[in-house]
Every structure is written in C-alpha cells, then in structure tokens.
Amino acid sequence: MSNTAAPEKILDIRGLDISFRTNAGTVHAIRGVNLDLCRGETVAIVGESGSGKSVTMKAAMGLLDSNATVNAGEILYTYTDEAGTKQTVDLLKLPKKTLRQQFNGQRIAMVFQDPMTSLDPTMTIGKQIMEGMFLHKHMDKQAAKARALELLELVGIPDAEKRFRNYPHQLSGGMRQRVVIAVALSADPDVLICDEPTTALDVTIQAKILELIMKIQKEMKLSVIYITHDLGVVAKVADYVNVMYAGKIVEVGNVNEIFYEPLHPYTWGLLSAMPDLDTDDDRLYSIPGSPPNLLHEPKGDAFAARNQFALVIDEKAEPPLFQVTPTHFAATWLLHPDAPKIEMPPELKARLERAKKEADKYL
Amino acid sequence: MSEPLLKVENLKQYFPVSRTFTVKAVNGVSFEIYPGETYGLVGESGSGKTTIGRSVIRLYNPTDGKIIFNGQDITGRMGSAARQMLRKEMQMIFQDPMASLNPRKKVADIIGEGLDIHGRASSRQDRADQISEMLKKVGLSPEHAARYPHQFSGGQRQRVGIARALIMNPRLVIADECISALDVSIQAQVVNLMKDIQEETGCAYLFIAHDLSMVKYISDRIGVLHLGYMVESGTKEEIFSNPVHPYTRSLLSAIPHPNPEVEKRRRSVSYDYASSGIDYARGTEHLVSGTHKVLATDDEFASWT
Numbered sequence: 001m002s003n004t005a006a007p008e009k010i011l012d013i014r015g016l017d018i019s020f021r022t023n024a025g026t027v028h029a030i031r032g033v034n035l036d037l038c039r040g041e042t043v044a045i046v047g048e049s050g051s052g053k054s055v056t057m058k059a060a061m062g063l064l065d066s067n068a069t070v071n072a073g074e075i076l077y078t079y080t081d082e083a084g085t086k087q088t089v090d091l092l093k094l095p096k097k098t099l100r101q102q103f104n105g106q107r108i109a110m111v112f113q114d115p116m117t118s119l120d121p122t123m124t125i126g127k128q129i130m131e132g133m134f135l136h137k138h139m140d141k142q143a144a145k146a147r148a149l150e151l152l153e154l155v156g157i158p159d160a161e162k163r164f165r166n167y168p169h170q171l172s173g174g175m176r177q178r179v180v181i182a183v184a185l186s187a188d189p190d191v192l193i194c195d196e197p198t199t200a201l202d203v204t205i206q207a208k209i210l211e212l213i214m215k216i217q218k219e220m221k222l223s224v225i226y227i228t229h230d231l232g233v234v235a236k237v238a239d240y241v242n243v244m245y246a247g248k249i250v251e252v253g254n255v256n257e258i259f260y261e262p263l264h265p266y267t268w269g270l271l272s273a274m275p276d277l278d279t280d281d282d283r284l285y286s287i288p289g290s291p292p293n294l295l296h297e298p299k300g301d302a303f304a305a306r307n308q309f310a311l312v313i314d315e316k317a318e319p320p321l322f323q324v325t326p327t328h329f330a331a332t333w334l335l336h337p338d339a340p341k342i343e344m345p346p347e348l349k350a351r352l353e354r355a356k357k358e359a360d361k362y363l
Numbered sequence: 364m365s366e367p368l369l370k371v372e373n374l375k376q377y378f379p380v381s382r383t384f385t386v387k388a389v390n391g392v393s394f395e396i397y398p399g400e401t402y403g404l405v406g407e408s409g410s411g412k413t414t415i416g417r418s419v420i421r422l423y424n425p426t427d428g429k430i431i432f433n434g435q436d437i438t439g440r441m442g443s444a445a446r447q448m449l450r451k452e453m454q455m456i457f458q459d460p461m462a463s464l465n466p467r468k469k470v471a472d473i474i475g476e477g478l479d480i481h482g483r484a485s486s487r488q489d490r491a492d493q494i495s496e497m498l499k500k501v502g503l504s505p506e507h508a509a510r511y512p513h514q515f516s517g518g519q520r521q522r523v524g525i526a527r528a529l530i531m532n533p534r535l536v537i538a539d540e541c542i543s544a545l546d547v548s549i550q551a552q553v554v555n556l557m558k559d560i561q562e563e564t565g566c567a568y569l570f571i572a573h574d575l576s577m578v579k580y581i582s583d584r585i586g587v588l589h590l591g592y593m594v595e596s597g598t599k600e601e602i603f604s605n606p607v608h609p610y611t612r613s614l615l616s617a618i619p620h621p622n623p624e625v626e627k628r629r630r631s632v633s634y635d636y637a638s639s640g641i642d643y644a645r646g647t648e649h650l651v652s653g654t655h656k657v658l659a660t661d662d663e664f665a666s667w668t
C-alpha cells in the first residue's frame with residue numbers, strides 16, 4: 001500500500017450510468033458505477049466477461065461507441081495545468097475535440113488488449129513512439145528519437161537502435177505488447193489504463209511486463225488502472241480492487257481485504273474458480289448459470305439467480321453498498337444487520353487460511 | 364503400463380521460408396501418450412507447441428522422425444485406411460473458435476460434419492439425435508442446433524468446438540489453447556466438462572496451454588518445450604515438485620499466485636538462453652528419476668541436480 005499522508009484523488013467516477021441502443025432494445029450496460037483512483041496508486045477492475053469493465057474506461061477516454069448514451073454521472077479528473085495550477089474537469093462534459101487534443105494519450109493513456117489493433121502496420125515502431133512527442137510535446141526530431149530509444153530500452157526491447165526501424169509484424173507478440181506500452185508512456189501520462197495487457201502472453205513475458213510497469217510507475221508517479229480476469233495478476237500489482245458484476249461495482253477494498261476477507265458471494269465464486277496450485281481437487285468450482293441479459297434489467301440483486309446464499313429480499317430490492325472497514329465495501333444483503341449470519345463456503349475459507357499462512361512466511 | 368496410444372519419436376518440423384533461411388520449429392521431440400491420459404504441453408510463445416499438434420494430426424509432413432498412432436505408423440504417405448482411421452480417431456480443438464467454425468453453417472451442420480463424412484448416421488433422425496445428445500453433453504441445449512456461431516457467447520462457442528471434436532468419439536483430442544481466452548469461471552466450466560467426457564469415453568488429451576496452473580490441474584504428465592526442444596518431461600508431481608531445468612524453473616516461478624502478500628514480495632527467476640551458455644543441440648536425455656527426464660549435457664546435469 002502506498003503510505004503517503006493524504007492520498008490525492010486523480011480520477012473520481014461518480015454515479016456513471018450508460019446504456020446502448022440496439023435493434024433488440026436498450027442495453028443498460030453501466031448501472032451507477034463509482035470508482036476512485038489516487039495519485040501513484042494501482043487500481044484493478046475484475047469481473048466476468050460483459051460486466052462493463054471496458055465500457056467504463058472507454059467513457060473516461062471519450063471512446064464510447066456512437067449508440068451509447070450517458071444517462072448520468074461524472075468522471076472528475078484532477079491535474080496540474082501548464083501554468084502550474086490545479087484543475088478539476090469532468091471528462092464527460094469536455095468537447096470530444098478538447099479531450100482528444102489535450103487529455104487522451106497525453107495525460108491519460110490506454111493500452112488496449114490486442115497490440116496489433118493499436119499499432120499501425122504500415123509505420124515503423126520508432127515513428128509510432130515519436131508521433132505523440134511531436135503532437136503533444138512539440139519536441140524536435142533529435143530529442144524525440146533519443147527519448148524513443150530510451151523508452152524502448154526501458155520496456156526491455158534489446159537492440160533498440162536496430163528495432164527502431166522495424167514494422168510491427170517483424171516483432172514477436174510479447175515485443176509488440178511492449179511497444180504499445182512504450183507508445184502509451186511516450187507522452188508522460190498521469191494515468192495509464194491497461195485493458196487485459198497480458199492475457200495473450202505466456203507467464204514469463206507477462207511477469208516481465210508487469211514488473212516493468214511497476215518500476216516505471218515508481219519512477220514517474222504514475223497512477224494505473226488494470227482491467228483483467230487474471231486474479232494472480234491483480235494480487236501482484238493492485239493496491240485496490242473493484243469487483244464488477246452486471247454493470248455495477250459489487251465489492252471494493254484494498255487488495256488484502258479482497259483476497260483474504262472477501263464479502264460478496266460473487267467474489268467468493270471468482271476466487272473459488274481459480275485453480276489452486278496447492279490442492280489436488282478433482283473438480284474446479286464454477287459459478288452456476290450465466291450473467292443477466294441487461295436488455296431485461298433484473299429486479300433486485302442482479303446476482304441473486306446464481307447465488308446459493310440469496311435471501312428473499314434479494315429478489316425484491318437491490319442491496320446498497322455496506323461499509324465494513326474504512327476501505328472495504330460490498331453490495332450484498334448478507335451484510336445487513338438483520339441478515340442471517342452466512343459465511344463463505346468452507347472450501348474457500350480453508351483455501352484463504354492456507355493463503356494467509358503462506359503469506360506469513362514472507363512477512 | 365499398456366501400449367502407448369501415441370508415440371512421437373525424434374520429431375523434426377522445419378519450414379523453409381526462403382532459399383537461404385529455414386525455421387526449425389521442432390528439433391527432435393519425443394513423447395508418448397497413453398490411452399485415457401492427459402498430456403500437457405507447455406512453453407513460451409513460439410516454442411513449437413501448435414506445430415507439434417499440427418504435425419501429429421498430419422496437417423504437416425514431418426521433416427524427420429516417426430509418429431505411431433493407434434498401432435499404425437502415420438509418418439509418411441498414408442493409405443486410405445490409415446487416413447480414415449486418423450480422421451476418425453484423432454480430433455483437434457483449435458485455439459480460436461470463431462476462426463475455426465464456419466460462420467455460414469448452422470451449429471448442427473458444424474457438429475454433424477464428421478458424421479456425414481464417415482457415414483456414421485443411419486438416418487436423418489439418428490443424425491439429429493446424435494447431435495442433440497452431444498449438445499446436451501457439452502452443456503448446450505438441442506435448440507442451439509439451429510443457431511449460427513456468432514449467436515453464441517465466447518464460452519458457448521468454445522463448447523461447440525468441443526462438441527464437434529468429440530462427436531466422433533475419438534481416442535485422442537488435441538486441445539490447442541482452448542481455454543486461454545475465457546474468464547476464470549467459464550474456464551472452470553470447460554475444463555470440468557473435458558474431464559467428465561474423458562471419464563465417460565476414456566479419450567486421451569494433448570492439452571496445449573501457457574497457463575501452468577490450469578495445466579497442472581488437468582494433466583497427468585507434462586512436457587516443457589523451449590525453442591523447439593523438449594527440455595524436461597515427467598509426471599505433473601515430478602515437474603512441479605522438482606523442476607530441474609533452469610527454463611522450467613523460471614516458468615514455474617513466473618506463475619502469479621492469487622495471494623497479494625506473497626505476490627508483492629516474490630521475484631520471478633529469470634532465464635536467458637542466449638547468455639546461459641546452454642546449447643540445447645548438445646544436450647541428451649538424462650533420467651532424473653521415475654519417468655522424469657531432462658535435456659542436458661553430463662556437466663549440466665551434474666550441476667542442476
């Protein structure tokens with residue numbers, strides 16, 4: 001955990017609500033999301049496919065598809081302008097053009113899942129890294145090239161000078177992903193958003209890239225948001241974790257709270273579904289059923305139909321976020337003072353106990 | 364032990380890219396798969412995993428070596444009987460279901476294709492019944508037969524690919540990264556399904572993946588591939604509890620654990636072939652214990668064990 005005295009909020013998403021118009025009707029994809037990111041911190045967003053992770057971050061980047069409507073909410077971004085004064089703007093209210101010219105790629109950069117879609121196949125990687133420096137920083141060619149080479153070395157590309165003139169297809173998958181990160185870092189952003197940055201990579205390259213981002217983060221005081229379904233990655237990099245389900249954050253806490261003291265039955269399911277290196281269970285747990293279709297918004301708790309611990313009230317009303325510690329919140333009726341006392345499944349409990357014991361060895 | 368179902372001996376697979384340059388994707392790999400077992404093949408991107416799978420199912424002509432499947436040599440030119448046997452008894456599930464399922468065909472025809480080719484349905488009704496049965500087995504419903512591939516979610520599509528491979532009741536299924544793109548909960552569903560089907564039909568799997576925790580969970584034995592060489596192989600217990608080759612060690616140390624206090628303090632062991640001084644071409648197979656083998660020179664073997 002970063003232990004700065006008063007963490008300075010850099011991104012503050014409040015009550016975000018987004019729907020999409022489709023032929024079949026309106027899809028209510030984001031249903032009131034709140035999320036904080038403080039300076040120098042790393043926040044992870046986890047959750048099932050289709051839960052709304054990418055859409056939330058695309059909203060902050062002004063990259064929503066044209067059939068999207070923002071029904072409510074704000075995304076407040078705090079930064080220091082050229083004159084050195086602190087400014088706070090609502091990214092949703094800025095004209096698209098301002099957002100693109102002054103914020104995207106410059107103050108807020110995003111690394112997309114598939115590196116091939118964000119690199120231009122017809123341009124050398126060196127040019128692609130320098131482009132942002134010309135555009136946003138008005139650097140001259142020599143300075144830009146020096147900086148680009150430095151970045152290539154920083155992201156661990158050997159022979160940077162030689163690689164500079166390579167086209168994307170001449171690099172391996174892992175190298176391409178590192179180039180995308182170099183492009184994102186080229187404008188010295190405040191905020192880096194990584195959407196599944198390592199799913200396509202094998203574990204050795206994945207570990208190198210994550211360690212690299214952490215190192216750069218320390219050096220540049222960067223704030224990072226990770227979107228991923230790999231809980232091992234989350235454990236490695238995150239300070240705070242947001243668990244998303246059906247367009248809502250259903251649990252948020254610091255990384256230890258989420259991994260050692262999870263409260264929401266959906267989080268229990270996610271943690272239980274991970275294969276455990278320490279046991280030889282015969283079957284893997286999987287969350288029964290499938291996520292709700294947001295064309296027909298569920299009444300009550302969206303997770304109720306798949307929740308073996310569901311209460312009668314879950315069918316009727318949506319649970320609010322209950323606060324359990326200063327940093328840990330979960331939206332489940334199980335936390336209501338009148339709810340029956342229900343514990344996580346015993347297998348998960350045993351597993352978390354083992355994890356804590358294992359952790360003690362490292363303390 | 365019984366006779367192996369698949370025996371791969373000293374397989375080499377080269378791709379001539381130009382007159383002066385040849386990619387040596389697989390450099391003399393040997394392994395065996397027994398009936399009803401799961402063999403996990405792991406290794407970094409570009410190490411030759413997919414190439415081995417495609418050579419074994421004979422989408423390529425092996426450059427050198429021998430492949431014996433189901434008691435028959437399938438290495439060179441095959442007679443029509445051998446080819447028929449291969450197409451029925453060995454199936455492959457491809458990594459990207461969207462790219463490997465014909466988008467213009469209904470799911471019923473995708474799954475039923477094998478039945479049609481081999482004349483394994485006695486009537487239209489029998490064909491429809493077999494397809495419904497298979498759909499149910501993979502956790503889809505018979506109504507799904509009339510849909511097209513794009514009308515499914517990622518996890519459901521993956522199951523269509525599995526149904527297509529399994530309807531022929533093959534003895535060996537090559538599963539190439541068939542769960543990598545799915546999220547944990549769907550991964551668990553698919554892996555459980557594959558285990559259930561194995562229990563029921565006794566088929567064997569060649570399970571190709573880069574997620575070692577999943578490989579450990581599903582495999583009986585594991586082969587570790589690097590730069591087209593099988594650097595280490597053995598039962599999963601042998602590999603996980605006593606990794607000997609430095610590449611295997613670095614691979615295992617890089618698995619992220621879902622345990623923040625551990626993960627934040629641990630550093631992975633790095634391995635750089637170029638600067639390691641190791642030359643795979645000079646190594647020979649050394650027996651560590653039981654079925655546990657490692658590729659090394661005598662000196663390397665002495666210093667690693």
Ligand SMILES: Nc1ncnc2c1ncn2[C@@H]1O[C@H](COP(=O)(O)OP(=O)(O)OP(=O)(O)O)[C@@H](O)[C@H]1O
Nearest residue numbers: 020022027029048049050051052053054055056065
């Ligand atoms: N342009 C669009 N039109 C209609 N629906 C959309 C559109 N874009 C996204 N959606 C829907 O919004 C929901 C959230 O999508 P999003 O891409 O944020 O999911 P995700 O959590 O990132 O999932 P994944 O892990 O699969 O990337 C999904 O149900 C998706 O189908």
Ligand SMILES: Nc1ncnc2c1ncn2[C@@H]1O[C@H](COP(=O)(O)OP(=O)(O)OP(=O)(O)O)[C@@H](O)[C@H]1O
Nearest residue numbers: 378380386388406407408409410411412413414415
């Ligand atoms: N048809 C081909 N022509 C030329 N080179 C090839 C061909 N097929 C594969 N290769 C090369 O052979 C090597 C092994 O590739 P392969 O696809 O088997 O790797 P892999 O282990 O499956 O990797 P990944 O995890 O990325 O899927 C790579 O260097 C690849 O570029």
Ligand SMILES: [Mg+2]
Nearest residue numbers: 053054055195
């Ligand atoms: Mg997404």
Ligand SMILES: [Mg+2]
Nearest residue numbers: 412413414539
């Ligand atoms: Mg492959």
